[in-house]
Amino acid sequence: MKVVVCIKQVPDTKGGVKFKPDGTLDRGAMLAIMNPDDKAGLEAALRLKDQYGAEVTVLTMGLPKADAVLREAFAMGADKAVLVTDRVLGGADTWATSSTIAGALRNLEYDLIITGRQAIDGDTAQVGPQISEHLHLPVISYAEEIKVDEKARTVEVKRQFEDRYHIVKAKMPCLVTALSELNEPRYMTPGGIFDAFEKEVTVWGRADLKDVDDSNLGLKGSPTQIAKASDKVKKGQGEKVAPDSAEEAVDYIVGKLKEKHVI
Amino acid sequence: MSLEEYKGVFIFAQQVDNELSSIALELLGKAKSLAEDLDEKKVTAVLLGSDVKGLVDKLAEYGADRVIVVDDPALKDYRTEPYTHALASVIDEFKPEILLVGATAIGRDLGPRVSSRVHTGLTADCTSLDIGDFPLEPSPARETKHKQLLMTRPAFGGNTIATIACPDFRPQMATVRPGVMQKIDPIKGAKAEVVEFNPGFEENDCYTEILKIVKEASSVADIQAAKILVSGGRGVGSAENFKILDDLAEALGGTVSCSRAVVDSGWKPKDLQVGQTGKTVRPQLYFAIGISGAIQHVAGMEESDIIIAINKDENAPIFDVADYGVVGDLNKIVPALTKKIKEALAAKG
Numbered sequence: 001m002k003v004v005v006c007i008k009q010v011p012d013t014k015g016g017v018k019f020k021p022d023g024t025l026d027r028g029a030m031l032a033i034m035n036p037d038d039k040a041g042l043e044a045a046l047r048l049k050d051q052y053g054a055e056v057t058v059l060t061m062g063l064p065k066a067d068a069v070l071r072e073a074f075a076m077g078a079d080k081a082v083l084v085t086d087r088v089l090g091g092a093d094t095w096a097t098s099s100t101i102a103g104a105l106r107n108l109e110y111d112l113i114i115t116g117r118q119a120i121d122g123d124t125a126q127v128g129p130q131i132s133e134h135l136h137l138p139v140i141s142y143a144e145e146i147k148v149d150e151k152a153r154t155v156e157v158k159r160q161f162e163d164r165y166h167i168v169k170a171k172m173p174c175l176v177t178a179l180s181e182l183n184e185p186r187y188m189t190p191g192g193i194f195d196a197f198e199k200e201v202t203v204w205g206r207a208d209l210k211d212v213d214d215s216n217l218g219l220k221g222s223p224t225q226i227a228k229a230s231d232k233v234k235k236g237q238g239e240k241v242a243p244d245s246a247e248e249a250v251d252y253i254v255g256k257l258k259e260k261h262v263i
Numbered sequence: 264m265s266l267e268e269y270k271g272v273f274i275f276a277q278q279v280d281n282e283l284s285s286i287a288l289e290l291l292g293k294a295k296s297l298a299e300d301l302d303e304k305k306v307t308a309v310l311l312g313s314d315v316k317g318l319v320d321k322l323a324e325y326g327a328d329r330v331i332v333v334d335d336p337a338l339k340d341y342r343t344e345p346y347t348h349a350l351a352s353v354i355d356e357f358k359p360e361i362l363l364v365g366a367t368a369i370g371r372d373l374g375p376r377v378s379s380r381v382h383t384g385l386t387a388d389c390t391s392l393d394i395g396d397f398p399l400e401p402s403p404a405r406e407t408k409h410k411q412l413l414m415t416r417p418a419f420g421g422n423t424i425a426t427i428a429c430p431d432f433r434p435q436m437a438t439v440r441p442g443v444m445q446k447i448d449p450i451k452g453a454k455a456e457v458v459e460f461n462p463g464f465e466e467n468d469c470y471t472e473i474l475k476i477v478k479e480a481s482s483v484a485d486i487q488a489a490k491i492l493v494s495g496g497r498g499v500g501s502a503e504n505f506k507i508l509d510d511l512a513e514a515l516g517g518t519v520s521c522s523r524a525v526v527d528s529g530w531k532p533k534d535l536q537v538g539q540t541g542k543t544v545r546p547q548l549y550f551a552i553g554i555s556g557a558i559q560h561v562a563g564m565e566e567s568d569i570i571i572a573i574n575k576d577e578n579a580p581i582f583d584v585a586d587y588g589v590v591g592d593l594n595k596i597v598p599a600l601t602k603k604i605k606e607a608l609a610a611k612g
Binding site for chain 1: 279340343378425470474476477539583608
């Protein structure tokens with residue numbers, strides 16, 4: 001069985017966010033980590049490797065420095081890694097990103113594709129389902145559990161909704177998007193870290209993408225365009241008091257509630 | 264694609280178990296106000312399901328002028344492929360200028376799949392929608408397009424706000440965060456034009472099979488519907504100590520909610536969690552008690568009308584968003600506050 005996990009290097013959103021003059025993100029200027037939902041997806045794939053001897057390939061699209069998350073994936077136990085990087089792919093929205101990744105996936109063999117549900121930078125949760133559509137695969141989003149029946153070539157997924165879950169069965173090949181709740185990702189092993197730098201990352205550019213039109217790639221291939229992007233303007237600070245006693249604090253709050261006609 | 268062919272604001276009227284989700288009515292409220300700024304004023308709800316025609320009148324009462332119904336057994340419970348086929352077929356046939364979908368566990372799966380199929384842009388999890396020019400300011404570099412859907416959303420864990428347009432593709436699609444848009448007051452007896460449409464459903468390899476549906480007993484309150492929320496954080500100290508928040512909420516006729524730390528500690532169920540990974544709320548009054556105010560939490564509650572914070576740490580970031588901040592011991596203040604509020608309400612009769 002062959003599993004491909006799509007992972008993304010994301011800026012650690014706690015570290016402060018920077019933009020280029022054209023309104024797109026300046027990812028180069030921020031600290032980078034493996035996206036948490038993707039890491040859960042990778043762990044799920046590695047468990048299929050432990051259980052069935054599945055071959056696990058990780059794939060990422062990004063700047064050349066995204067190599068780092070692929071090395072991390074090697075150190076956790078991934079077998080192969082592909083980095084899709086090319087200047088013409090930059091500034092892509094979710095449509096263009098999913099078209100690009102689908103173009104790369106067409107070169108690979110897979111029974112199962114796993115993506116994280118969403119990345120902590122964009123928070124869109126769109127790229128996984130969009131890839132599935134480009135590749136005409138069934139998709140099951142929001143997976144909390146993934147079970148594979150190799151013989152029947154099916155997967156069974158516990159699919160989360162707000163007030164319920166469904167157990168959903170799909171034929172392979174298919175695409176599943178993983179929630180962080182799926183599992184606790186393993187740590188890199190010392191041997192793994194050593195191997196990670198020995199192993200080879202396959203690097204693909206625009207020319208290696210299969211069956212994708214230029215008009216579907218990068219900033220130019222993005223139907224959505226940024227009109228404005230800015231750091232969030234914080235709401236003006238209100239009042240803050242530090243009363244000497246609880247009684248005083250209570251009188252202050254009750255006074256405000258009366259003033260606002262809450263009581 | 265001839266953009267002019269696409270007219271009107273459409274919403275995906277999500278239903279589960281043949282009951283309309285609150286988001287469907289919220290989207291209608293927003294669609295109505297957007298349509299006022301467009302040439303085509305008619306608002307259309309797209310209702311997909313099995314045996315769902317009974318829901319049409321409620322959609323009319325909440326602002327739908329027209330309801331397109333795709334009624335088919337294949338649409339009984341949500342599955343990506345038949346729902347995508349239905350909604351994409353409606354788009355091909357009726358050509359909406361704008362299509363709004365709830366940013367729910369269904370909408371965030373259906374929206375992207377549909378946008379890929381019809382080749383248009385989709386903006387995720389919007390918190391504000393307007394009609395206006397793109398680019399926002401006239402630019403020599405490109406032609407200004409009028410009456411575009413301007414979709415605003417937080418990103419980067421709430422650190423940034425981006426406004427996004429989809430000027431060259433139709434429909435302009437957005438998923439919209441639940442609990443943010445306002446429903447209109449229902450117009451009793453309102454009727455909508457009903458259009459039945461069925462594109463035909465043929466099983467293919469993309470169809471999934473639902474083996475089991477497990478509803479998770481949700482005995483807990485709907486925090487998105489509450490007018491007053493009494494929210495507790497790690498500072499409350501224990502599950503038992505939430506009693507003092509329960510009492511305060513009861514005195515005010517409010518509901519208890521909590522921060523992520525509380526859910527992680529197992530003190531309260533996830534349904535009560537406010538924040539980026541929980542729910543977005545905008546009550547009239549929000550008490551933040553023993554909540555430090557991490558950006559992920561603030562992202563889910565900062566639109567509340569009045570925010571009152573009680574925290575013993577005077578440097579807690581929650582004070583940056585609170586209208587009224589009180590530095591002090593919640594264990595002393597909260598019970599005394601409950602008592603005083605009860606007295607005040609009793610005096611009022």
